[in-house]
Amino acid sequence: MVNQFNYLKETASQTAGPYVHIGLAPHQAGFDIFENNFGNVLVGPGTKGERIRIEGRVIDGSGTPLRDVLLEIWQANAAGRYNHPADKQDKPLDDDFRGWGRACSNFETGVYSFETVKPGAVMGRNGRLMAPHVNLWIVARGINIGLNTRIYFSDEVDANAKDPVLNLIEWEVRRKTLIAQREERGGEVVYRFDVHIQGDNETVFFDI
Amino acid sequence: MTRSSDVYGEFYQRDRSVHPPAYAPDYKTSVLRSPSNSLISLQNSLSEITGPVFRQDELGPLDNDLILNYAKDGLPIGERIVVHGFVRDENGRPVKNALVEVWQANAGGRYRHKKDQYIAPIDPNFGGCGRVLTDDNGYYFFRTIKPGPYPWRNRVNDWRPAHIHYSISGNGFAQRLITQMYFEGDPLIATCPIVKSINNEEAVRGLIAPLDRNAAIQLDSLAYRFDIVLRGSRATLFENHLQGGK
Ligand SMILES: [Fe+3]
Numbered sequence: 001m002v003n004q005f006n007y008l009k010e011t012a013s014q015t016a017g018p019y020v021h022i023g024l025a026p027h028q029a030g031f032d033i034f035e036n037n038f039g040n041v042l043v044g045p046g047t048k049g050e051r052i053r054i055e056g057r058v059i060d061g062s063g064t065p066l067r068d069v070l071l072e073i074w075q076a077n078a079a080g081r082y083n084h085p086a087d088k089q090d091k092p093l094d095d096d097f098r099g100w101g102r103a104c105s106n107f108e109t110g111v112y113s114f115e116t117v118k119p120g121a122v123m124g125r126n127g128r129l130m131a132p133h134v135n136l137w138i139v140a141r142g143i144n145i146g147l148n149t150r151i152y153f154s155d156e157v158d159a160n161a162k163d164p165v166l167n168l169i170e171w172e173v174r175r176k177t178l179i180a181q182r183e184e185r186g187g188e189v190v191y192r193f194d195v196h197i198q199g200d201n202e203t204v205f206f207d208i
Numbered sequence: 209m210t211r212s213s214d215v216y217g218e219f220y221q222r223d224r225s226v227h228p229p230a231y232a233p234d235y236k237t238s239v240l241r242s243p244s245n246s247l248i249s250l251q252n253s254l255s256e257i258t259g260p261v262f263r264q265d266e267l268g269p270l271d272n273d274l275i276l277n278y279a280k281d282g283l284p285i286g287e288r289i290v291v292h293g294f295v296r297d298e299n300g301r302p303v304k305n306a307l308v309e310v311w312q313a314n315a316g317g318r319y320r321h322k323k324d325q326y327i328a329p330i331d332p333n334f335g336g337c338g339r340v341l342t343d344d345n346g347y348y349f350f351r352t353i354k355p356g357p358y359p360w361r362n363r364v365n366d367w368r369p370a371h372i373h374y375s376i377s378g379n380g381f382a383q384r385l386i387t388q389m390y391f392e393g394d395p396l397i398a399t400c401p402i403v404k405s406i407n408n409e410e411a412v413r414g415l416i417a418p419l420d421r422n423a424a425i426q427l428d429s430l431a432y433r434f435d436i437v438l439r440g441s442r443a444t445l446f447e448n449h450l451q452g453g454k
Binding site for chain 1: 216232245255300310323336375388437
């Protein structure tokens with residue numbers, strides 16, 4: 001008999017359910033309780049970088065948009081540094097940018113959006129630079145464990161071609177599911193990013 | 209001695225056997241909301257080991273008191289309880305400054321939510337959500353009303369056991385977790401398709417909070433204990449490796 005390690009086991013995940021908004025976005029559930037609410041606007045007046053909106057829908061295996069989904073993003077600032085003590089890259093932090101946001105899809109249209117800045121490139125493993133990207137986490141009723149993916153940018157063709165994570169995806173045709181399409185709308189930069197949970201064009205999800 | 213919050217490294221590979229699979233057909237909504245392709249496994253980079261840092265001043269003084277944080281002209285109806293516990297990582301180290309957010313139905317099993325149509329009444333003095341940051345020992349507590357069970361559309365006679373929904377944000381984005389806490393002794397746990405989406409008895413047991421008599425507040429509130437484990441990371445830094453050999 002060998003001695004057992006005493007590692008603990010991670011707590012099991014359970015679905016966020018249909019009423020996730022109550023806890024994480026009470027205004028969306030229809031009431032006002034907290035003085036400070038976490039939301040989908042990541043930028044303040046002093047945030048450095050190119051202002052962008054990321055917008056899209058999350059679509060199920062029948063082609064229907066999820067109208068009860070909750071999404072969180074986590075990203076580096078415009079200089080390519082995460083606002084976190086483990087990021088020791090020699091780049092400036094931005095006091096007016098945490099890099100985290102939370103959004104709900106609209107109950108009628110299923111559209112979600114984030115107001116943020118375009119992140120800079122972050123150093124990846126083994127000295128390989130990662131193309132600018134935003135980390136995305138998705139939960140909803142019917143999703144038993146949060147889905148992780150990444151949002152890359154359509155105008156970063158060269159950086160995307162060299163990105164170590166995109167290149168890990170064996171099926172080139174699936175890489176494009178992670179590329180948000182840049183559009184300009186009345187002076188605003190909008191990146192469109194639809195997530196297909198299942199079916200044709202299924203988005204690549206990561207086990208991180 | 210190092211604490212988890214001060215040491216950052218790649219997280220241990222997630223043991224998916226303790227989690228429900230994405231596709232769990234007895235929980236019908238999961239059928240069209242589960243990816244068909246395998247997840248692509250990523251070695252952690254800075255994108256996964258970092259995550260949002262929260263501050264105490266972002267929370268209000270009543271945010272962890274669900275008995276008072278929505279009280280309008282009286283107290284909410286139901287059994288008064290305290291729920292408390294520790295957030296640790298797989299190494300057993302405390303996860304300090306973790307954001308724990310909770311939401312739940314009222315004592316009648318009704319949610320304060322636009323989309324909840326259940327016949328049980330809304331409680332005018334109960335919002336049903338709260339949040340708290342763990343302290344340096346990974347400890348958290350909040351006070352609330354014990355939620356009631358409620359029926360839901362899955363099969364025609366499916367009922368959710370009483371539960372509190374939890375969202376936990378630790379040190380790294382890869383630790384992000386949503387789960388549900390159940391109550392010791394609830395007979396509905398055994399037949400719930402959402403609980404049963406987890407094919408691991410020990411993992412299910414970990415979601416059932418025992419009654420904690422010693423933590424009860426005498427003549428006031430019973431207490432339940434719910435400990436949470438987030439993914440652990442390597443205690444040694446592989447900074448060069450992660451950030452590129454500078
Ligand atoms: Fe629920």
